[in-house]
Amino acid sequence: MSIKVILTDIEGTTSAVSFVFDVLFPYAARHLPDFVRQNAERADVAEQIAAVRRDSNEPQADVERVVEILLSWIAEDRKATPLKALQGMVWAQGYQAGQLKGHVYPDAVEALKRWHQAGYQLFVYSSGSIQAQKLIFGCSEAGDLTPLFSGYFDTTSGPKREEQSYRNIQQAIGVEPGEILFLSDIVEELDAAQAAGLQTCGLAREGGELGSHITVDSFTGIEPEAF
Ligand SMILES: CSCCC(=O)C(=O)COP(=O)(O)O
Ligand SMILES: [Mg+2]
Numbered sequence: 001m002s003i004k005v006i007l008t009d010i011e012g013t014t015s016a017v018s019f020v021f022d023v024l025f026p027y028a029a030r031h032l033p034d035f036v037r038q039n040a041e042r043a044d045v046a047e048q049i050a051a052v053r054r055d056s057n058e059p060q061a062d063v064e065r066v067v068e069i070l071l072s073w074i075a076e077d078r079k080a081t082p083l084k085a086l087q088g089m090v091w092a093q094g095y096q097a098g099q100l101k102g103h104v105y106p107d108a109v110e111a112l113k114r115w116h117q118a119g120y121q122l123f124v125y126s127s128g129s130i131q132a133q134k135l136i137f138g139c140s141e142a143g144d145l146t147p148l149f150s151g152y153f154d155t156t157s158g159p160k161r162e163e164q165s166y167r168n169i170q171q172a173i174g175v176e177p178g179e180i181l182f183l184s185d186i187v188e189e190l191d192a193a194q195a196a197g198l199q200t201c202g203l204a205r206e207g208g209e210l211g212s213h214i215t216v217d218s219f220t221g222i223e224p225e226a227f
Contacts, residue, residue, distance in 0.1 A: 001178040003199060003224040006115055007153075007169065009160075010126040010136060012185030013203045014112075014219075019103035027094050028087045029074050033067045035090050045089070051082035079127040081155045088131035095139040102136035105205075109142045111219035116148040120224060125153040125169060125182070127160055161188040166196035181227055183219075187211045199227045 011020045039045040040063050052066050053059050061069065073083045094100035116122055124133045130152040137145040151173070158165030170177045177197030184190050187210045190200040194213070201222055202210030209215045216222055 001176060003120065003181045003227050004175050004179040005121045005123060005173055005181070006224060007123045007125050007173075007180050007182045007193075007198070008108075008112075009182075009184040009186070009189065009203075010124065010128060010133065012205065013183050014105060014108040015103045015136060016105070016205075017185075023100070023103075024087070024091060025074055025077075027100065028090050029071060031090045031093070032070060032074070032086060035093070036067050036070065036086065037063055039089075045086070048082040048085045051085075052080075055080055055082060079155060079159065081129075084127060084129045084132065084155060088129035088135070091132055091135055095135045100135075100139065102138070102140035104137065104140045104142055104145065105218065106142070107218040107220045109140075109145065111222060112145065112148050115224065121150045121173070122148050123151045123153065123169075123173060124149060125157070125160065125165075127155055130154050160184075160186070161192050163192045163195040166193045166198055170196065170198065181224055183222070185210070187213070201227070 008014055011017055036045065040049060049066050052069055053061050056069050058065065070083055070086065073080050091100060112122060126133050133152045134146055137149065153169050157168045170180060173180065178199060181199045181201060182190065182193040183201050183203060185203045190202055190210055190213045194200050200213045202213040202215035204210055204215050205217055207217055
């Protein structure tokens, strides 16, 4: 069975972990408190505040307590869907103001363009919200890369370390599991994708192996036709 679709993670795969941890997360921690306070009545923000109250089992939490919970989730890198949705809204302001530019490794830019040109369908699966995914690729240092992608998946398809999430994504894309090549820097994500029948390739940018998965140190080493 040959590969038709390439599904890629972002942090540590197309983009530097340091960009997410040293630029995006601190930006969100700085701006999210006032953003939540000032927009608490806005429908999309209110929906996420309600989800924070639900997920934290604190139905009575006032806005200040919700902010406190969100900051603690940022500090522990919790992949909570409402946090990710709110981070995306805050980052949107940063990208629009020109304070943020998405980092995408040059080897990833080159390979994504080449694969798109060759007819592979490209999709993203990240814990970052779909809005955040479109921003990092749409406002990247290499320009607008969103025309390369056919679609985006986030934690609303399920957690990245669970097999069922990959089944959900495969069904949404509508090809056979073995026709999808999943790229990630996290072995538990690769294991979950493989258990769902996807092909896998690990990205270890500092070198090394990711379990028993074929592992490369840049996109230059990935040949979809070899899977
Ligand atoms: C979409 S950029 C922000 C990434 C993010 O918030 C995150 O948690 C990274 O998750 P990933 O699944 O890309 O490792
Ligand atoms: Mg990653």
